[in-house]
Amino acid sequence: xxxxxxxxxxxxxxxIKELANILGVPVTTLHTYLNGREPSVRFVNRVHEKxxxxxxxxxxxxxxxxxNEVFSDDDTxxxxxxxxxxxxxxxxxxxxxxWFEMHFRRNFPEFETxxxxxxGLAD
Numbered sequence: 399x400x401x402x403x404x405x406x407x408x409x410x411x412x413x414i415k416e417l418a419n420i421l422g423v424p425v426t427t428l429h430t431y432l433n434g435r436e437p438s439v440r441f442v443n444r445v446h447e448k449x450x451x452x453x454x455x456x457x458x459x460x461x462x463x464x465x466n467e468v469f470s471d472d473d474t475x476x477x478x479x480x481x482x483x484x485x486x487x488x489x490x491x492x493x494x495x496x497w498f499e500m501h502f503r504r505n506f507p508e509f510e511t512x513x514x515x516x517x518g519l520a521d
Contacts, residue, residue: 399459402432407463408451410497421448 405428409417414432418425421444431437437445437456445451452465487495 400434401437401456402434404456404459405431405437407497407500408445408449408456411494421445 409428412420414428415425418428421428421441423441423444427441431441442453442456445456446453446465450464452461452463454461455463490498
């Protein structure tokens with residue numbers, strides 16, 4: 399995965415302008431990085447400070463996306479996420495599903511089971 403893909407991941411559903419405003423950088427800076435230019439150290443630090451993104455992940459793609467991620471072992475959290483998915487999944491576009499899958503597959507093995515059991519099908 400390259401820089402521009404990782405930046406697209408942290409961008410999520412925000413517009414480029416929204417992300418630029420959050421980070422306090424010009425829109426042209428984001429366009430430059432989304433076109434494949436290596437981000438500056440200053441940009442990486444800004445993303446870390448404003449969005450809690452792990453600098454190692456942004457630079458190399460290794461490690462957790464977010465610095466100091468805390469995961470709950472509480473079954474209620476997982477059940478709430480699955481309930482949310484059950485009601486929302488059918489209305490999402492393929493692009494939204496893809497984005498969500500990419501993030502959650504890595505962190506929640508229960509999500510994989512949910513998909514395998516055909517809950518992720520729109521029909």
